[in-house]
Amino acid sequence: MTRYHASWILPISGPPIRDGWVVIDRERIVAYGSDGRRAPGPQEEREIDLGRVAIMPGLVNAHTHLELSYLRGDVPAGSSFVAWVRAVMAARRQYPDPRAPAILDSVDRGIAEALRCGTAIVGDISNTLVTFGPLVSSPLAAVVFCELIGFHAPDPTALVARASLQIESLPSTHRVRATLAAHAAYSVAPLVLRAIRETLDRDPFATTSIHLAESVDEVEFIRTAGGPFRDLLEALGVWDPGWVAPGVSPVQYLADCGFLSGRVLAVHGVQMTPVDLTRLAARGTTLVTCPRSNERTGAGKPPIEAFYAAGVRVAVGTDSLASTPDLNLFAELAAMRRLAPAVPPSALIESATLQGARALGFDGEYGTMEPGRRARLLAVDVPPGAGDVEEYLVSGIQPEQIRWIE
Secondary structure: OEEEEEEEEOOOOOOOEEEEEEEEEOOEEEEEEEHHHOOOOOOOOEEEEOOOEEEEEOEEEEEEOHHHHHHOOOOOOOOOHHHHHHHHHHHHOOOOOOOOHHHHHHHHHHHHHHHHOOEEEEEEEEOOOOOHHHHHOOOOEEEEEEEEOEOOOOOHHHHHHHHHHHHHOOOOOOOEEEEEEEOEOOOEOHHHHHHHHHHHOOOOOOOEEEEEOOOHHHHHHHHHOOOHHHHHHHHHOOOOOOOOOOOOOHHHHHHHOOOOOOOEEEEEOOOOOHHHHHHHHHHOOEEEEOHHHHHHHOOOOOOHHHHHHOOOEEEEOOOOOOOOOOOOHHHHHHHHHHHOOOOOHHHHHHHHHHHHHHHHOOOOOOOOOOOOOEOOEEEEEOOOOOOOHHHHHOOOOOHHHEEEOO
């Protein structure tokens, strides 16, 4: 049993504690508090003073694509979102084998980078499940979303059933889970969405994910069946001439399909309206924002202040290294702070910890410093002049300022 002392304790479930402590025993949190109200510990308790640091839970990267890590630096910024998508598709053709050494090596490097940046959990999107094994071998907790794409799917039920069998063939582990996900409303047929939903409904704890309202191109396509996405689908030979545009927003479309719920991670939301956000809040859907990626892909700037004002649950992701310079979630928080100065830093930090853990189904073990939770805790260096520790933590923390306590 060890009692760690620090200049700051951030329990997340309560306000920061100056000059505090946390007791850890066998990788579990036992208690935390302030030095002014210290409960006596057993004689065998070790005392370690970590100095001028803030102790806080490890971060949750609720949306990334580790299998795309090999594309780092290969995809230029997009003049438009669909132009960026086309560039990614072209770049991926260099390695048609998902288990190519270059891809596997980059997955391992991405995992190592996430850990250096203070990440405890990832929500990882995979089209091949190639990241499942490396994640099991790592200290990270994870949900691996087996992402389906199929706008013109002759047999939607069979498509989903094959993916379900792949997931069922994976080794069982409590720390790393796999589940079904849909890519986006413009790339997944309505009957595929329905089959995914029906499959997930058999498991009351399963989560899912979908890219939603990311770009103006997506909004145009769902409203009119036209625009750059229609051109792309036709160029790929997967346009379905029987598909009729819903004529509504992407959020309303998915709501009408019965896809949205409290177990869905809706990723991006750059083009969501106030009505869309109200729909998400009413269904308890978590919105995962990735602002640095949105800027690079040409999707735009997410209305982060509107997210919080609408009462939507907000989590944070970096997206892939094809669209963001690193996997540092603290850098993502700094970008959010610049875009949303009216949002309290405490809310941003909660999004990168508790809200992300809750969205991925890990809030019983991670996300706060409550007794009984796993002690996946960070010590973040804090300079002498930092009076508001939460404001400092959303200012742009670098990996060299971070270390894991145990």
